Amino acid sequence: MTDSAVDFFLDNLMQLINCDNELIHFERDQIKALYEELEFLRIFLRDSEENRYEQEKVKNLVAQIRDVACEAEVIIDSLILNAVMQNIGHVIDPSLELCGVMEEINSIKTEVLGIYERKRYDISVLQVRNSFNAGSSRANTPIVDEESVIGFNDEAVKIIDRLTGEKKQLDVISIIGMAGLGKTTLARKVYNDPFIVYHFHIRGWTYVSQVYRKRDILLGIISSVIQLTDEIYKMSNEKLCEMMKKRLMGKRYLIVLDDIWDIGAWNDLRRSFPNDNNGSRIVFTSRHKDVALLATPNKLLHRPHFLTQDESWNLLQKKVFREGSCPSELMDIGKKIAKNCGGLPLAIVVVAGLLAKKEKTQDWWDQVAQSVCSYIVSDPEQYTDTLALSYNHLPHHLKACFLYFGAFPEDYKISVRKLISLWIAQGFIRQNEEKSLEEVAEDYLMDLIDR
Numbered sequence: 001m002t003d004s005a006v007d008f009f010l011d012n013l014m015q016l017i018n019c020d021n022e023l024i025h026f027e028r029d030q031i032k033a034l035y036e037e038l039e040f041l042r043i044f045l046r047d048s049e050e051n052r053y054e055q056e057k058v059k060n061l062v063a064q065i066r067d068v069a070c071e072a073e074v075i076i077d078s079l080i081l082n083a084v085m086q087n088i089g090h091v092i093d094p095s096l097e098l099c100g101v102m103e104e105i106n107s108i109k110t111e112v113l114g115i116y117e118r119k120r121y122d123i124s125v126l127q128v129r130n131s132f133n134a135g136s137s138r139a140n141t142p143i144v145d146e147e148s149v150i151g152f153n154d155e156a157v158k159i160i161d162r163l164t165g166e167k168k169q170l171d172v173i174s175i176i177g178m179a180g181l182g183k184t185t186l187a188r189k190v191y192n193d194p195f196i197v198y199h200f201h202i203r204g205w206t207y208v209s210q211v212y213r214k215r216d217i218l219l220g221i222i223s224s225v226i227q228l229t230d231e232i233y234k235m236s237n238e239k240l241c242e243m244m245k246k247r248l249m250g251k252r253y254l255i256v257l258d259d260i261w262d263i264g265a266w267n268d269l270r271r272s273f274p275n276d277n278n279g280s281r282i283v284f285t286s287r288h289k290d291v292a293l294l295a296t297p298n299k300l301l302h303r304p305h306f307l308t309q310d311e312s313w314n315l316l317q318k319k320v321f322r323e324g325s326c327p328s329e330l331m332d333i334g335k336k337i338a339k340n341c342g343g344l345p346l347a348i349v350v351v352a353g354l355l356a357k358k359e360k361t362q363d364w365w366d367q368v369a370q371s372v373c374s375y376i377v378s379d380p381e382q383y384t385d386t387l388a389l390s391y392n393h394l395p396h397h398l399k400a401c402f403l404y405f406g407a408f409p410e411d412y413k414i415s416v417r418k419l420i421s422l423w424i425a426q427g428f429i430r431q432n433e434e435k436s437l438e439e440v441a442e443d444y445l446m447d448l449i450d451r
């Protein structure tokens, strides 16, 4: 069963509950209970849409939920059949089987709840929806796998000191640097630091990006504090501003505005952030020093350092071999490739994606080393070439899928389900005898994520 099949089944269950047919009179409560439990699991399916591919545990739970929904559907079908058959004298009792399915659902639910309980490990597993965190300042926590961030400890300590320092007035702190230097990564590391989590009453994160809409920024921040409702969505920008101000008033808050391109975005918003002299902070990330200087009163800017050669090699190895280690014959050439990336994390990640997906031979790695030019950082053209190199080596069937991302605005959250439907509608997904189109599309997506 796919996610949409689970949705479809739940819609049918709801219709069954609401119908006034006497045939299911005795089972109605059982069906209601089944609906409620599956509804909970459906929310988990949605919450895990973006991250299920990265975590074995979540992936398994998704598979279990789909299976159990499938079992439940078969039982409900036989229950309806049974109700009709009773009228002509046959008696079968699927209610008992339904109890078995409920037990299975309960055990899955326990695991899902464990994840929602946000043990530290699990925070990185899910982009938890606000529906489960009304009022929680963690609701919009961006996903970060702390373990995989290399270096940046010194930078993080400095920023944390400033965020938690004695200054009572509202302070703005900027992280600047070229594309792919790790500004967002550093901001996330800080944002998720346990001390920061403890220090601020409210934390909110919102992406601004090149083409920003004030409304989206406001909704992004408000959703960190409360659950968004239809009523909120209908509010004018002025009302949203008022609401945000009211919610932040009197609380020590930390708001991250990620990827600001234009000082206008900040000027539009600044008056909506209350200054209660309680140590609240705003963090900016921007590629543009000028924008950051205009917004940061004390002109103190933070810039992530280019990774050292050791750090670069460390990151490359982690990305290519995950838990494994590099074979000795590839060590030297691997280090050379890492060095040629000029310490730019994005370049290392992109090249690692290329190496991870192809055969790990010295010949191929030699070719990559020659292509990845060591002038990446000083010459933006060369840097684009590295990205092109990765694109050129995509298998044909993935190229169109990859380019399709260009149809979405930058930093836009794309629903996996929507993306998959669009890819299918565009005819990008090849039919496969063993799998449904949705499953093949999921494989394509997984393949792209791995790169």
Ligand SMILES: Nc1ncnc2c1ncn2[C@@H]1O[C@H](COP(=O)(O)OP(=O)(O)OP(=O)(O)O)[C@@H](O)[C@H]1O
Pocket: 148, 149, 150, 151, 152, 177, 178, 179, 180, 181, 182, 183, 184, 185, 186, 259, 285, 287, 315, 345, 346, 349
């Ligand atoms: N210190 C690091 N350790 C591990 N991976 C990193 C590190 N810094 C950056 N990366 C990885 O490099 C890529 C680019 O990083 P990030 O998105 O943080 O850059 P950025 O400076 O915010 O870029 P942009 O200006 O495009 O927003 C990401 O895939 C990120 O996971």
Ligand SMILES: [Mg+2]
Pocket: 183, 184, 185, 258, 259, 285
């Ligand atoms: Mg960024």
